[in-house]
Amino acid sequence: MSEPMKVLGERREFAPLLTVEGLQVRYGAIQALRGVSLRVGKGEMVALIGANGAGKTSTLRAVSGMLKAAAGRITLEGKDTTSLKAHQLVPRGMAHAPEGRGIFPNLTVQENLELGAYLRKDTAQVAQDMEQGFTLFPVLKERRRQLAGTLSGGEQQMLAIARALLSKPQLLLLDEPSLGLAPQVTETIFRTLRDVNATGVSVLLVEQNAHLALNAAHYGYVLETGEVVMAGAGKALLESAEVRRAYLGE
């Protein structure tokens, strides 16, 4: 039931990785998604923007197996993963930093990070990656013994992202990574995202800060009340009048 949507600019070609077709999600009576279709290619960074309650989070949740899709089809590298559970998707290279951070307050920062690498066997490599994470967010190193629950809001956000990266994903789902972060840190994170993406990791990014997101992303989708209403190359979207009015308040 995906009706004609507006497409701006043309899309750079990537080998297909994730495809979502006619995805629907319900919370009891409320229908959060009414047939969302989108694609993420290998090594592509895709931004998903939209007003509050548009269904961005729901989309990510469905993709990562946190929610059961009421209808529609999700495939990862051509394999149908619609019915798979979250923990079955992780070994397939899915990593999701959920809305509200989803850190484990009752575990230390260190342990939270180790959980990120739960399925990884290459211990040596893990340790190395963890160091890398620490250089990215020095605060975390200081606080590695502290209970994650007592971190500041932003520190928790950093932890969530660092943890997601530690699973060496091929597809990274981020739900509002810049939420509650100091400008400087936001910069760092987006820089990191670009680097990570450059190493071939695909990224599906939900952001309220459309400016940042669309700048960073190759391609973007605009979600409204559970439907994709617009799509196009990041820059192209940024230029478009609608987007500027609706999301950049200009």
Place this chain on the structure above:
Amino acid sequence: EKKTQPTGEGGQPSAQVPAVAQGGGTPAGNDVIVLGEVGALTGGQATFGISSRNGIALALKEANAAGGVKGKKLVVRVYDDQSKPEEAAQAVTRLITQDKVVLILGEVASSSSLAMAEKAQAAGVPMITPSSTNPTVTEKGDYIFRVCFIDPFQGFVMAKFAREHLKLNKVAVLQDNKSAYSIGLTEVFRQKFAELGGKITVTESYSQGDTDYRAQLTAIKKTQPEGIYVPGYYSEVGVIARQARELGLKVPLMGGDGWDSEKLFELGGSAIDGSYFSNHYSPDNPDERVKKFIADYKADYNGAVPDALAALAYDAAWVAIDALKRAPDTSGPALRDAIAQTKNFPGVAGAITLDAKRNAVKSAVVLKVADGKSTYVTTIAP
């Protein structure tokens, strides 16, 4: 809800039919007499309730085999009360009003019996409790009877025996604080034993369901008694005996009819040897009917040997049956009077004569436990 009766022949459709059907499709014609029974079939006391139920069932089976009463079949409706008074009261009310029973049997626990007595007396339906030993039960009114000792008597018996027969001077007591029976016996025992010049070193308590009595026993041991009075039920006493020996307490244990069960030997093993308890009858009693009773019971309940509660229930049932036979009709007053006249009724738990207070006047036997069976020692009259 079924409205037709299984053996409905002659069962004239009366006002009570639906009620009875609800009560479980009693064949409530002229051809059956319905008795009611309340007991603890589940919960902490289930083991006693079930023994009683078996005893009664056996009695009725025999009676029916012998042609029932005045050509009528006897049926018993058994309701569980989880040994809770409120449940007992509810069950008995149901028996009286829905199942229209002519007579009620039960309970073991005195508190439940008291609840039932209240209701039975009010409704004018006779009630016989097989094994509630608390004096107040029969004081509830002239419809309430009992076929067992009352606490004071048993307490007195053991005190007398311990003092005069065993010549003990210092005795400790270990009572079940959750059981009125145990508390009742304890009080009387302590009083009588003191009167007879003995000394109670200490009184410790456990609660039904405990399985570890070492703390109490260690405390008792300190007082170096020459014997320990344990007026509990076999289900605990067996274990108590083991633990007492384990802690090096070698003195004899003494108890009441609550001890009377094969299980005592199973649970207590050799530890229980050399102990004494007061009882209604002794299994090595030559009396034929006792032998027969035990045999039949074993036959019916895959080899289980009847305990005192089974025996008393069996007697209670027979007293009822006997009264039913003698009574002109099954009306409350008629039955009440018939029961009241019970004299020297030969029960397996001793001959039963009901006194003015509607209590059984029986003499008690004292039994000694030795290698897996209890043997007759002496008889003590009231």
Place this chain on the structure above:
Amino acid sequence: MATPGATTLPDDMAGPIPPALRGILPVLLALPVLALAEWTLGASPFATYLLSVVGVNIILAVSLNIVNGMTGQFSIGHAGFMAVGAYIAGVTSLSFKEVALSFLPVAASDQVLFVVALLAGGACAALCGFLVGLPSLRLRGDYLAIVTLGFGEIIRVFVQNTEAFGRALGLSGIPQYSSVAMVYFWVFAVVLVARRIAGSSHGRSLWAIREDEVAAEAMGVDTTGYKVRAFVISSFFAGIAGGLFAHFVPIINPGSFTFVKSMEIVVMVVLGGLGSTTGAIVAAIFLTLLPEGLRSLFGALGAEGSLAQKVDQIRMPVYGVLLVVLMLARPQGLFGTKELWDVLPRWLPRKKKGLT
């Protein structure tokens, strides 16, 4: 899902009834009904007894629901408060047994003394509730729960060791003053109170505490105060329930107030749907009649032979299994946090929600 205790009174009664009347209207309606009930049922002892038990359980469930359902404080010692009420009221009645108020006919004076006894029991229970509520200043969730449980057990042991309370045998000879009318008057009272609290700003404060204590505190809700008050009110009615219980059950003994009893009440609340008063009522009725129903059912099935002896044994295990099945079938409870009328089929008249 509707708001817990969806803003009921006065909003959805907004209509012809003058405000001044609303307060007492239900009472005026209830009294004749009760009288009628008493008049019709007086004849059948069994119905009377059963209804009384049901009534008492309703009072217990609805009152516990105020703490467990509305305030979200997990209490599993309700039987303890019931015991306090039962024994205090029982002892009071026993000691006044011979007394009669000269200026009244005997029956009437009995009833007056009965009410006095009930209130005495309720008051003592409320006091205990206050004491047990205090730890909630410091304790959270399951830790509070275990304290309430501990309290219940302590009460039991206390009774068991007190001559005046008849120790293990129990307290018998309490005058059987109770009547269906009296029991259901209190049922009516507790339901009215529960509903009016739920509909009032106090109720909302309780919900708030259940939802997020920190936020409630920050929004100016005196959380500890409200928690303690919830405990007091709930245990007062538990005490009343106990008092009634003591006046139609011929004998009360500690075995009737174990933590298993507390558990049965919790089950009623949860099965009814945490926070739903009507749910608690329905669950209480259902779970109380269930064993009696099974009794009839089994009786009807295997009336004869050895099974007939055993049917009553099978009740309790079956009861247990049914609990599991029911919970799986309706995890949110019968009505969730809604009330009966919120879940009534469309075509039935419903209370309208909110101002219009």
Place this chain on the structure above:
Amino acid sequence: MSVAATSQDAMLQASGVSIRFGGLKALTDFNLTVRQGDLLGLIGPNGAGKSTAFNVLTGVYQPTEGEVRVAGQKVNGWVPHQINHLGLARTFQNIRLFRALTALDNVKVACRAQGALHPVRLGQAAKVGTALRNYRDWWRALLLTPGFQREERELTRQAEHLLEVMGLSHRRDEEAKNLPYGEQRRLEIARALGTRPKVLLLDEPAAGMNTREKADLMVLIRRLRDEFSLGVLVIEHDMKLVMGICETITVLDHGETIARGAPAAVRSDRKVIEAYLGDSYLESHGGAA
């Protein structure tokens, strides 16, 4: 950079406040004064101690040193609801609504709590007397006295008004947990206003809003300040918003106050740029505001 000493019209005043968590000094010698009509900002890198400052002011945490005054009252050792009654309300960084209650009830809770009769001092809370006095009001609820009914209707009116102000009227009977993020944030503000505060503390109100909504929020906050004659203190990482609406901005870093002053001054403050904004900020947002 200390603040003018206890001037009477200071609604909220913190002087020399410090708090420690084990080894960590989360807040050191923190001074702040909020007067009616003020619109102040509190910024700083993540973990600087901003939220902690809020928690100390509102009584969630007790300061290890220093004193906090609300409406002239020293409130050290008070519990949050008591402080709230003096006119201090807040929102939370990670939303804490009464999730199962409708939007309307969320606000009504706050409105009523004000009526809450006897603000009890800590420690006294256990006193039977106070406890009992609090029941008086319950009776009115139980008897449903006309006066009580009037109150209830009044509450509903107030609450509805606040929802309207925050543009949430259409969500009146929705459960809070089903509102989208942005609306939840606004509902939190509405709830805080329900307690009729003199000072309003907002912890990252714009988090999770898109640029457009942020713009609206800026207007809204100003409007609230005037309409309810509040003093407002905002924590926010969105410079456009903070710089846009705040008259004075305090900058925290590692619990220390490293700068305070007008937006322009703060923005160009070297220390602030290093610790927080980062150089890139100047390029990208330099022009903004």
Place this chain on the structure above:
Amino acid sequence: MSQLLQHLINGLASGTIYALVALGYTMVYGVLKLINFAHGDVMMVGVYMGYATAFALGREAQRSLWGVVVIFAVAMGGCALLGFLIERFAYRPLREKPRLTALITAIGISFALSYGFQLDIGFLPGASPRAFPEVIVPTEWFIVGDRDVVVWNWQVISFLIAVTLMGALQFLVYRTRFGMAMRAVSWDHRTAALMGIPTDRIIALTFMLSSGLAAGAGLLYAIKDTSVSPLMGLYVGLKAFVAAVIGGIGNVPGAVVGALLLGLVEEFVVGYAASTWRDAVAFGFLILVLLVKPGGLFGRVAAEKV
């Protein structure tokens, strides 16, 4: 003096049993935040399994070392399975639902088991208690005077087992991937799944572990007090739960320490005060502890960051 010593030994002995049962409670609580009211009854079932096995083996075999091993293996294995089934069919369907609902099913199962085993129908044992065979032949390992103080082999054995288990579990929970997964799941199993943790399997395993543990504990308990009865689980279960809370529920060493303390308190109340008040004092002690340390002795009430 010798009496004091004996009391100490008794107290520790019963405390040991509480500890073993409490560990089970604490593990399940740790991962599910669920008070598993059926735990004690699962234990009871385990004991009956052991009882049946012992009889199948016959008098000689049951006393031989391998016999004992078989008995424990069967009972623990059987209970692990039972625990698995209970979790799968009574708890898992309620995973997403309010915690209290699972509590109710737990109660339901507790009723079903404890009352069910009172039936004298079919294989069910019936209400009356049975003597548990002496699978560990009791021998005094330490005697003073004329048995003024006695220590038995099984007392020492079970104590050692308890302490070792505590160590093992502590290691499992805080030093292994499995343990880390457990703690993650205990906070939020949805997010845990995002880490690739198979939450269902973790929870099931925890249940099997705790149930197997319960069976072992039950057997030692039956050996100690030489009897089996359908309601044994109810009583011990409650006490063990209290012990777990005293120590700080969810905390492994806490469970053991709390249990030993409870055992000693009870013992000394009976030994030196009024035995009739034992339970009251036990619970009084609990309440006291909680008022002083709201999270139990070892438990920490995490000061939530606002």
